[in-house]
Amino acid sequence: MGKFEVNLKINNIPVTVEEGTTILDAAKKLNFRIPTLCHHPDLCVAGNCRVCVVEQKGAKALTAACATPVSEGMEISTNSAQVRTARRHVLELLLSEHRSECTSCYKNGKCELQELANEYRVNETTFMKLVEEKGYTIDDFSPAIIKDDSKCIRCQRCVRTCTEMQSVSALAVINKGEHQKIATFMDKPMHSVVCTNCGQCVTHCPTGALVEKNYIDQVWDVINDPELHVVVQTAPAVRIGLGESLDLSPGNRVTGKLVSALRRLGFNSVLDTDFSADLTIMEEGTELLTRLKKALVEKDTETALPMTTSCSPGWIKFIEHKYPEYLPNVSTCKSPQQMFGALAKTFYAQKKGLKAEKIVSVSIMPCTAKKYEANRPEMRDSGYQDVDYVLTTRELAMMIRQAGIDFVSLPNEKYDSIMGKSSGAGVIFGATGGVMEAALRTAYEIVTGREVPFENLNILPVRGLQGVKEAKVLIENVKPEWGFLEGAELSCAIAHGLANAKKLMDKVKSGEMSYHFIEIMACPGGCLGGGGQPIPVNDEIREARMKAIYEEDSSLSIRKSHENPEVIALYEEFLGEPLGHKSHELLHTHYTGRKKY
Amino acid sequence: MENKEFKLVDLIFETEGCDVGVVLDRVLKRTPDDIIMDMIDSGLRGRGGAGFPTGLKWKFTRSESAYDKYIICNADEGEPGTFKDREILERVPMKVFTGMAIAGYAIDAKEGFIYIRGEYRFLQKKLQSQIDEFNLMLENKGLDFKIALRWGSGAYICGEESALFESMEGKRGEPRNKPPYPTITGFRNKPTVINNVETLVYATMINKYGVDKFKELGTRDSHGSKVFSVSGDTPKPGIYELEMGLLVADFVKEFGDGDAKAVQIGGAGGTCVPRKKFDDFIIGYEGVPTGGSMMIFNSSRSMYNVLHDYLEFFTEESCGQCTPCRVGCQQLLKGIEAIKRGERPPSYLDDLKSLAASMRIASKCGLGQSVANPFSTIIDNFREEIIY
Numbered sequence: 001m002g003k004f005e006v007n008l009k010i011n012n013i014p015v016t017v018e019e020g021t022t023i024l025d026a027a028k029k030l031n032f033r034i035p036t037l038c039h040h041p042d043l044c045v046a047g048n049c050r051v052c053v054v055e056q057k058g059a060k061a062l063t064a065a066c067a068t069p070v071s072e073g074m075e076i077s078t079n080s081a082q083v084r085t086a087r088r089h090v091l092e093l094l095l096s097e098h099r100s101e102c103t104s105c106y107k108n109g110k111c112e113l114q115e116l117a118n119e120y121r122v123n124e125t126t127f128m129k130l131v132e133e134k135g136y137t138i139d140d141f142s143p144a145i146i147k148d149d150s151k152c153i154r155c156q157r158c159v160r161t162c163t164e165m166q167s168v169s170a171l172a173v174i175n176k177g178e179h180q181k182i183a184t185f186m187d188k189p190m191h192s193v194v195c196t197n198c199g200q201c202v203t204h205c206p207t208g209a210l211v212e213k214n215y216i217d218q219v220w221d222v223i224n225d226p227e228l229h230v231v232v233q234t235a236p237a238v239r240i241g242l243g244e245s246l247d248l249s250p251g252n253r254v255t256g257k258l259v260s261a262l263r264r265l266g267f268n269s270v271l272d273t274d275f276s277a278d279l280t281i282m283e284e285g286t287e288l289l290t291r292l293k294k295a296l297v298e299k300d301t302e303t304a305l306p307m308t309t310s311c312s313p314g315w316i317k318f319i320e321h322k323y324p325e326y327l328p329n330v331s332t333c334k335s336p337q338q339m340f341g342a343l344a345k346t347f348y349a350q351k352k353g354l355k356a357e358k359i360v361s362v363s364i365m366p367c368t369a370k371k372y373e374a375n376r377p378e379m380r381d382s383g384y385q386d387v388d389y390v391l392t393t394r395e396l397a398m399m400i401r402q403a404g405i406d407f408v409s410l411p412n413e414k415y416d417s418i419m420g421k422s423s424g425a426g427v428i429f430g431a432t433g434g435v436m437e438a439a440l441r442t443a444y445e446i447v448t449g450r451e452v453p454f455e456n457l458n459i460l461p462v463r464g465l466q467g468v469k470e471a472k473v474l475i476e477n478v479k480p481e482w483g484f485l486e487g488a489e490l491s492c493a494i495a496h497g498l499a500n501a502k503k504l505m506d507k508v509k510s511g512e513m514s515y516h517f518i519e520i521m522a523c524p525g526g527c528l529g530g531g532g533q534p535i536p537v538n539d540e541i542r543e544a545r546m547k548a549i550y551e552e553d554s555s556l557s558i559r560k561s562h563e564n565p566e567v568i569a570l571y572e573e574f575l576g577e578p579l580g581h582k583s584h585e586l587l588h589t590h591y592t593g594r595k596k597y
Numbered sequence: 598m599e600n601k602e603f604k605l606v607d608l609i610f611e612t613e614g615c616d617v618g619v620v621l622d623r624v625l626k627r628t629p630d631d632i633i634m635d636m637i638d639s640g641l642r643g644r645g646g647a648g649f650p651t652g653l654k655w656k657f658t659r660s661e662s663a664y665d666k667y668i669i670c671n672a673d674e675g676e677p678g679t680f681k682d683r684e685i686l687e688r689v690p691m692k693v694f695t696g697m698a699i700a701g702y703a704i705d706a707k708e709g710f711i712y713i714r715g716e717y718r719f720l721q722k723k724l725q726s727q728i729d730e731f732n733l734m735l736e737n738k739g740l741d742f743k744i745a746l747r748w749g750s751g752a753y754i755c756g757e758e759s760a761l762f763e764s765m766e767g768k769r770g771e772p773r774n775k776p777p778y779p780t781i782t783g784f785r786n787k788p789t790v791i792n793n794v795e796t797l798v799y800a801t802m803i804n805k806y807g808v809d810k811f812k813e814l815g816t817r818d819s820h821g822s823k824v825f826s827v828s829g830d831t832p833k834p835g836i837y838e839l840e841m842g843l844l845v846a847d848f849v850k851e852f853g854d855g856d857a858k859a860v861q862i863g864g865a866g867g868t869c870v871p872r873k874k875f876d877d878f879i880i881g882y883e884g885v886p887t888g889g890s891m892m893i894f895n896s897s898r899s900m901y902n903v904l905h906d907y908l909e910f911f912t913e914e915s916c917g918q919c920t921p922c923r924v925g926c927q928q929l930l931k932g933i934e935a936i937k938r939g940e941r942p943p944s945y946l947d948d949l950k951s952l953a954a955s956m957r958i959a960s961k962c963g964l965g966q967s968v969a970n971p972f973s974t975i976i977d978n979f980r981e982e983i984i985y
Contacts, residue, residue: 047774047919048918048920049919049920050919050959050960051920061958062958082958085951086955086959090921090955090959093920093921093924093928093952094920097924127952128935128941130927154917154918156918173917175917176913176916177912177914177915177916178927
């Protein structure tokens with residue numbers, strides 16, 4: 001059915017839009033912003049906060065602009081006296097249910113409710129405060145996410161995120177009327193339910209009801225302790241996201257400023273997770289080839305294929321809960337963060353002549369699940385907790401502000417050595433399809449001795465925001481030792497966002513599709529859209545960040561993980577070979593299944 | 598204002614000479630369009646309370662081209678003070694089913710469901726066997742239509758049509774955004790006719806006696822008769838089918854105990870008519886519409902307590918999804934309590950009234966929108982009882 005045009009008037013100004021457009025979007029076209037809270041471009045329409053109500057001529061009641069499509073001849077007023085009164089009432093009601101401790105709130109200045117309350121000059125004392133009377137609990141048991149019901153405005157953005165976008169359904173609406181609230185299964189703490197710690201609820205929460213657990217004070221403490229040597233690693237997606245929290249527009253690459261800022265904050269050594277991303281490719285690429293050899297040549301039925309990536313801790317927790325039978329398919333490689341952590345307190349300590357117990361390892365991640373990952377019992381192979389503190393991109397931005405650093409004017413500086421060098425392959429880990437692309441760049445070359453047959457090494461079929469992507473790579477003219485792969489077609493799939501991961505896994509499970517290698521990232525867009533990245537987020541912003549990631553890749557002289565000189569040196573001096581004894585000890589792990597709730 | 602004398606009617610519960618098989622045979626000989634024309638012509642409006650013209654509802658649904666369409670009988674009778682649907686389902690269930698089958702024939706639906714209040718579980722066995730019997734009769738008549746029962750679980754909000762669909766689909770009972778309306782996107786997102794129990798019986802009776810007999814009753818905008826659930830301070834509580842358009846004063850004369858100070862018309866979400874206004878309104882769409890609940894209060898009753906009870910009810914029964922209803926109900930309740938305790942000044946009532954007015958226009962569904970009805974009418978007429 002073709003789209004028809006609809007003519008209407010908004011605030012007496014005629015406008016023509018496509019059939020199906022909401023009043024909200026039609027108004028936007030005329031540069032009228034209608035305030036919203038429950039609405040989010042990533043999510044389905046809810047129409048429940050009612051702050052976007054507008055007046056429609058001839059209608060008895062007001063209309064929710066976010067939930068109502070335009071119709072021919074409609075006359076809308078977005079700012080009548082009636083609308084303003086209703087909106088003010090809605091805001092006053094929300095505030096009466098909201099524990100306002102704005103000055104100490106983590107979301108102060110970034111809270112959508114606060115912003116609207118300010119805009120409408122809402123009087124918080126008009127109605128009676130309901131918060132204390134009802135009682136509330138703050139769930140801060142999880143190392144990743146804090147859920148504070150007293151700040152919740154019941155917009156259900158988190159519920160829709162968790163259910164639609166992520167297929168996790170850790171959060172749901174319970175009870176009705178005055179007792180209605182957002183809860184986990186049996187209202188248990190977030191860390192003991194099916195929650196993957198992906199933090200998408202955090203990036204979609206308009207208030208401070210869902211925030212990451214922040215470790216800013218702890219990190220200041222270790223920085224200020226002269227006895228300690230504090231190393232910091234920065235994930236690929238941080239360098240293309242951080243600017244958004246520091247007055248820059250989406251899509252700005254700020255790698256050099258990021259390094260400068262970290263140095264100015266007082267970290268002893270500023271290093272790069274991209275380095276360990278390259279290392280991951282060496283290990284994971286080799287693991288894939290080994291698995292293929294075992295399965296195809298040795299006919300070993302125990303070898304699980306397809307192999308899936310293991311970099312995304314949200315995905316790991318998801319598969320532990322939802323597809324535990326597929327855990328053998330997960331690459332045994334730790335994530336780049338954890339590889340880095342394990343090496344920081346072993347290899348790095350040895351090279352720098354430092355005692356491991358004097359090293360504090362901090363990571364800056366676009367992710368909240370990384371906080372959980374760092375605290376996993378599996379992640380202590382250095383003999384210590386491999387990564388001590390994980391900060392999100394947002395927390396780092398806050399530290400930079402606290403330190404009074406004028407970020408935008410900072411000079412560009414370079415990462416320290418060792419473990420500070422990266423290839424373009426390491427950088428693209430931050431985008432969906434990036435691990436696949438990086439792995440293919442290396443694995444194809446190992447097997448054939450030639451570069452991947454894509455222009456400028458850019459494997460375009462694996463890029464972009466499409467939910468599930470597939471790619472096939474024909475392997476020809478291989479080196480003699482890889483003869484068994486001659487003529488084979490490597491079949492790959494990529495999913496980002498856990499709802500897409502579920503779609504893909506269900507197809508694998510049902511036998512509808514079969515692959516050799518699957519990349520899964522828990523967050524839409526991959527790490528660039530991670531739960532620890534600047535807020536707000538939507539597809540437009542994800543696209544901008546993605547563009548920046550690939551620009552960063554192109555700007556680097558080394559584009560392939562196996563050409564990273566620091567990685568080569570690491571194998572020569574410390575690890576021996578990929579999948580070697582030392583690697584197994586420090587860089588690989590296994591996960592265990594969990595229950596479905 | 599046109600008003601009607603007190604007159605008992607016997608259409609809904611009439612059993613003598615009412616062979617639903619004969620009614621159905623007559624219906625099946627006519628075209629669906631003729632049936633719908635009759636329904637429109639009869640002026641029958643939804644008896645659940647909202648009063649949407651039944652014939653139009655059928656017509657809109659008929660004009661949808663979807664293969665799957667549904668008829669739903671809304672028997673989630675939960676409005677405080679209403680108990681007529683239970684009685685209808687107990688006494689004349691076949692007439693309800695027949696109304697559904699007529700609707701099904703008219704809009705070309707093959708399945709009908711009765712969504713019945715969880716508290717009416719005691720009816721299950723009997724009702725199920727009657728449904729089986731009726732389905733068999735339809736099969737014998739060659740009409741491709743089947744009826745099944747679906748049970749609510751005690752949430753008032755599930756009587757709201759779109760929340761009812763959600764509940765039937767196994768989801769949390771929360772009203773949907775409208776548009777789209779059920780005639781286009783209803784149960785399972787298919788075109789759906791959802792009618793109240795009583796409405797469906799009138800559909801049967803209109804097809805039995807013809808449009809004219811129905812139109813003889815009632816006023817210009819309120820055709821026919823209506824079943825009322827009379828309760829409160831009355832010597833004769835119960836269920837009565839009366840001609841529409843009765844003056845509130847005449848109603849009180851008939852049912853009151855001689856000391857009525859107010860009648861709450863339409864349940865907790867309805868309108869409170871005080872003694873001084875008994876002569877000003879008729880019961881009907883030109884005056885005060887009702888789904889049937891008529892609660893009479895005499896001078897021994899505290900209107901503060903009455904309002905307090907209603908607000909407690911809404912505070913608990915709001916589904917909680919939209920702000921004006923979820924929080925607004927709590928604020929109205931806590932507000933009148935605070936005024937009573939002297940913690941807020943009497944002028945706070947005006948803030949609350951203004952809030953109630955916003956709830957009326959900004960809430961997502963009829964529940965939140967209707968809270969202002971009792972609130973404003975009780976506050977306006979019994980302000981001193983609320984404050985002191």
